[in-house]
Each structure stands twice: as structure tokens, then as C-alpha cells.
Amino acid sequence: MYIATLLASPARADLGRAIVESLRDAWGGGEARWLNPGIAAEFAMPVIPANRWEAWEGLQGLGVDLVVQEEDGRRKAMLIADMDSTMIGQECIDELADLAGVGPRVAEITARAMNGELDFEGALTERVGLLKGLPEKVIDQVLRERITYTPGGRELIATMKANGGHTVLVSGGFTNFAEAVAAHLGFDETRANTLLIEDGKLTGKVAQPILGREAKMATLREVSGRLGIRHDRVMAVGDGANDLGMLGLAGAGVALHAKPRVAAQCDIRVNHGDLSALLYIQGYTVDEFA
Template structure:
């Protein structure tokens, strides 16, 4: 006997109309009278319009059930379609991944282009879910039938043209596991560059900023450029470090990101080419578990223009990431690294998910994905966490989730 002949007869019921309490319960009360088995169920509500899809086994007298469901729908003022067929949904194809699209705004033309590329690749969109509606719009597509790397290459190229952010990640258990977040600090967690703020106290901010920009683009050796910039800080009073710390502004959404993911058991680390006198204090303020950065040498209350010990460079950042992953007890595939400059490249490549956050072009080209909206907490949408879930968790803790300025 063929597989199709063995498959049970089924009914697909699709109900649409204005949402109100009791719609779903009324339909299932009707179905319960026929003793059918529920095989699949999906329901969404868009601007108070409900779409309910139910797949059930077909009873012997399926026409009687069809008429009863139609009568119940009419009472509810809903439209209904009932289609008789065979079997359940086909199993999802291999090559399953999550595609997250973030736009501010997210235009129909961008969605058209992204979904067109998915179709052109021969992949299928199995489900679509909205992750956030403000201050950005974030939509997640569940896709099957294509290798993650192949789809990522195609969609990232399209996203660059469209001016939206697209992340493509394999669908796996890692997304639901405990993870380690490793972040750069300057221009990632905080706004601006700490070394430039210190240089303002030495009267050489413009000179230091020019070298920093070249280093972040990957045009200069990081260690050499850092030592030359730090040398210009010689004689700056130690008190300037306190003044700089007090003036630091976190990027919008930073506290929300850390607060929310800590609730889920995530661990955090700061790995910076900046200075421990600043990063250690930021880590303590935010409740971040690890911090690794360069140490400015101080003697007799002033900066000497030297660094204590080895410089934390590209290789040093990646090494710290691996060390922290071992300490937390997670594989590197469960590490998320976030950075913006060329000295973050090794760290981003070492992580299971490397995110270029408002990064230099060389970094965006090399990272797994790029986030270019000015809200650090938008990264949570890539992890399958919705804005509504974030706000609900904050509300339960008596916190009003800040609305980042648009």
C-alpha cells in the first residue's frame, strides 16, 4: 500500500474575521463534538483581524462537521474555508535557518527584495513573526531548504543595497541555550572613544582621533598606534580618568540588553583595546561578569604615557573570548561577539555569531551580520526575543523599559 493511501483524510479549516474573545474556543467546542484529532494549529492577529488555521483528522461524516463549523463561523460573523485533503504538513526541508530583517523604517520594497532572493535561491518561507515594531521594525522569517552560509551571502549583499540589516542564523538548539556575550567597549557599548576623551585633557584630541580612525579602519598596526597615542597622554592627571568616566554615555539600549539577557542566564564580558580603569567600572555598574582591557600606567598621580603589560590587540581579544568561554563552560559556537573596529575582527571570527555594530566597512564585510541601527538592544531580536517579551519582563520587575530616542 502506498504511503499516500495510508495517510489519514484530513480537514483544513481557515477562519478569518474580526478578533474578539471566544472565537477559538467556539470553533474547538464545535470540533470536539466530532471527536477529531488536532494535527496542526496556527493563529495570528493583525490590527484586530484574526486568521485561524486548524488541521484535523476528517471524521466519517465530514460533511456534517463542515456544516457545523460553517454555522459556528456565521454566528461569530467570520468567514471560513474548509478543504478536505490527505495527511499532515510535509516535514520541513533540511537547511533550516532564521532570517531577521531590521529596518527603520522597513519598506515593502525591502521585504519584496529579501523574500524574492529567498525564493530565487529555491528556499521556502515556513513562518513569519514580528519581533518589534519600535523604535525599529524587526521581522523574523523561518526558512528551510538552503544552506545557511549560501543564503547569508545572498541576503547580506541585498541588504547593503537596501539599507536594512539582515541576519541569517542556523536553526539549532544553541539559540535557546546559555550563551556568552563578548562586547567591545568604545563606540560599541559606549558612545565615542575613551582615549580621545583623555586626549582632550592633554590638548591633543584631534591628533589622537585621526590615528584612532585609521586604526579602526585597519590601516595601522593596532599596538603601534595605541602606544603612540598613549604616549601623548603623558602628564595628564589621574583625576582626568574619573572625569572621563563620569562623562561617558552608554549607547541606547545597552542597559536593556544586559538586564534582559542576564535574566535568561547569559554571561557578559567586556574585551577592549581601551583601558581597564574605565572598563572595570563600567562592568561593575552594569553587572557584567568579565572585563579585559589595557592598563594605563600611573605614577605620582599622573599618566606616564605607558601601558602596563601586553597590549590587548586583535589576537588578545580573541584569546580573551576563548578564555571566558572556557570559564563559563560554553563552546565557542555559543558565544556572541559584538564590535565595530578592525581590532575586533579576530574576536568576531572566533565567536559562533559575530555582529558588526555600526561598524567600519572592513568589519561589516567580515562579520556574520551587521546591525546599523543606533539601538544596542536590537541585537536581542536576532536571538528570537521580541520587544513585547522584553517590556513584559521589565514590567514584572517594576521597570519601565526605556524607549530609545528615534
């Protein structure tokens, strides 16, 4: 059996019964199950309809996400998540660059790298080079004043851990931010790049090897292997081109508010929901959130 999950923005909570039941009837699905009234609902069906993506496109215009997946095994044992523009609302390097006076230049490079137009490692090296001489204390200022957490993140981590899941934050950004974010949200472990600092200032260099697309895939393989978790029991979430490897390797790869070129390569696309959507598509009801 397959499950179709419909998701609306929790801020609007405007998923109507008519939308859900209309699609259910058109696809010959079973009884609709409401995971959270106005926000998430699902129904089962025997096959994936041929017009799946046409329906997805139509629902996007109504502010509704649609996810279709196999019912068996959709509740996962491990989550591996990107940080910047995924678990948090910012790109940390862009915030550092803004305070260094090179914001527009770095933001342009970041956008192109995340959309897959530039080599990630080369783009990171170039951007970090523009931060040379920035006082180390600016990192704490960015964490304190500029970082916001994506809604649903704490519930996602807490609920998966409460149900025996293992959670990993893996970032092409920096340990200075990733460790603080991981601690705040409750991740079990984290991986990220290391900014090199001397005499209280950034050197303009990052420790090698750089954690990019291949390293994110390697982390998924290493952690899941260590824990004896099959890849099909892993959920991955990210938004940039450097996340595509792990999104493709995981049993459920979620493109969350992703760059268009990234979303186009993923079957699970969340453009309107927040991180709680990752619980709904696993079949959790809001009453089961930790």
C-alpha cells in the same frame, strides 16, 4: 532551517510589513514573526538564498539590516563585547586626548588602527605616549561629562543574564573606563589595559602586555572554557580590526556600526539597529526583554 531577521533603527521604527513580506515571498519563507512592530521581524526558510548579499545591499539603502543564520543554536549562552564605539558611543582615548590638546592627532591614529591600517599595540603605545603628564582626575571628568551609552545595552546584558547567559566586557581601552562601564551595564566580568599613573599624572605608558586582538581571543577561550561553553554558543560584538579575531571565533560575530574593512569580514552586520538587535537576532521578542 535558516532564519532571516530584518531590523530597522528603533529611533525610526519604520520597518514596513511590505518589505518583510516581499523578501519572505521571494525567498519562499514561512510566516513572518514580528519581534517588535516596526523594528524587527523574522521568517524561516529551508536554504540560504544565492542572492543573500544582493538583498542585503538593497535593504541597506532602505535603512534595514538583514541577518541570515541557522535557526538551531542561535540563542547564545555567552556574550563578549568590545567597549569603545560598541557599548559606549566614544573612543575613551580620543576624549582624553581632546582634553590634553592632542585630540586630532590621536583621533587620526585611532581611526587608522580600528580600520586595520596600523598595528594595534604600536598605535596604542604611541597614543598613550601623547597623554604623558595629563592629570589623573581628567579620567573622571571624561566619564562624567563625555561618555554616552549605546541604546539597547542594558537590555541586552540584563536579558542574556536573565536567561542564564554570562557577559564579558573586553576592551583595548583602559580599566579606569571599562570597570565603570561594566558596573553600569551589569557585565559579569571585564578585561582591559591599565594606564600607568604616578603622582596623580599619566606617565605616558600602559602596562604590559597590551590587551589587543590576540588577548580578546584568549579571553573568549579562557572564559568559555572555564564555564564549559562551546564557542558556537558565544556571541561577540565589536567594531574595530582588533575585534576581528573574537568575532571570527564566536558562533555569532556581530559587526556593530563597524569600520568598512571589519564589516566586510563578518556575516552579521548591524548598521542601522542598536544593541537590542543582538537580542532580536537570537529570536527574543521585545516582550521578553528584561
